[in-house]
Amino acid sequence: MICTENIENLIPKSVMDFGHFHIVILDVEGRVLKSNKSFEKISPSPLGKEFWKSLSLETAEEFCYSFELMLSSPKIRRHLLLEHPGWDENRFSQIWWEFSVITTPEMDISAVIGIGIGVHLLEQEMPWTNLVDVLGFGKISLDRNFRIIDWDDRIENWFGENVQEWKKKALTQTKDFGEETVIFEGLHAVLDNPKPFCFLLKNKGENKSDFAALLASGNNGYQFFLVPKENSKSKSQEAKVFSDRDINLIKGPMFVLNHEGILVQQNLEAKKFGADCLGRANTIGYHLNFSAAPEKFLKFFSAIDSAKKGISSQFEQSIFISKDEIRFWEVSIRPVQNFKGEMKGIIIHLLETTSYKKQIFELYQENDKLKEMAIQPSHILRGPLSSMLGILELIDPKDLSEENKKLFGYLKPLAMEMDDKIREYAKTISSWK
DSSP: OOOHHHHHTTTTTTHOOOTEEEEEEEEHHHHHHEEOOOHHHSSSOOTHHHTGGSSOHHHHHHHHHHHHHHHHHHOOEEEEEEEEOOOOTTOOOEEEEEEEEETTTTTOEEEEEEEEEEEHHHHHHGGGGGGGHHHTOEEEEETTOOBBEOOOOHHHHHHHGGGGTTTTTTTTSSTTTOOOHHHHHHHHHHOOOOOOEEEEEOOOOOTTEEEEEEEEOOOSSSSEEEEEEOOOSSGGSSSSOHHHHHHHHSSEEEEEEEEESBBEEOOOOHHIIIIIIISOOOOSBBOOOOOGGGGGGGGHHHHHHHTTTTOEEEEEEEEEEETTTTEEEEEEEEEEEEEESSSEEEEEEEEEHHHHHHHHHHHHHHHHHHHHHHHHHHHHHHHHHHHHHHHHOOOGGGSSSSHHHOOOHHHHHHHHHHHHHHHHHHHHHOOOO
């Protein structure tokens, strides 16, 4: 539990008093420890009350689910579109919230901080271009005729292979957006009004995410921003490949995807892998999230696509945790079929090899030192031996007695033999890998 005297230091007073944002600090039970005046306008006297009680029943369940995920993986940062009661029970204010966990140096959870902004401010008062990164949107760029020009990595991660069909098509001509009447409403809205249009995009497909959307006019066309609406415990009800007990007995992170690439199971080590290496644990019911650095996980995406076609893959993946730390993983991605040969799912299994890599690196260092130590004697010995051979060449046997001539005849061949042995030894050491 966080000390009350330290609460004031978590967010500067200037930010707490900023009228556009709703700010709350929650304890590990989800009760409000601190809030600003803006939040108190939508939830009077909130101190000590559970935050979820200030929400609609539908979004309260969504918040509680996300709150549990944050407590189990403190590095998770959640973006949620939540509904707060308005002036009467039939009206709700939609607010975008970003929640993050505050921990002590010992990694004990101190508090959860939430910063929210009303959707109406996005449409009317606030400059939306400055809020895109904060709220975790993915972006699709459109021309003046609402044809799709390009999209970012987050969009491609969320929609998978479907994005390849979008190029140069009008937004209303795509399978993902063409049947949604709210899209047509949004297009008409931004044509008639330069202000951004916010709406909820309901996705009717099985295992598909709902999206909160923002459509706005840009310099050379329009920008279509999306972010998944994380609402689903129901998405995790798909048939499991492993029992929860069995999957948690498997050593190393294990992810199980369905035939569409949606995450349906993961063990505890997989959640920890997500929190430690990807910046957040992945959520059941959605595609694996590599949005922190998707370009570094191209092997993952390629192997998952191959697994959908029945092809297994194995490769090594390195991940930079920080500028001073790199970790290595042996990754196996393979399809799973039922007894009829039908695709049942995709298994992603990782085994960390960092310690082995470190040991191998240390062995290479030791081998280099041993090689250097082994080569040095040949250089040390060959110097004096070369001098000895030179001196032997200068000695005239005629000046020696008969006995010494006999000994001299032994000395030179032995020195030559020793020189050959040293050269052979040095050559052998030099070829040692």
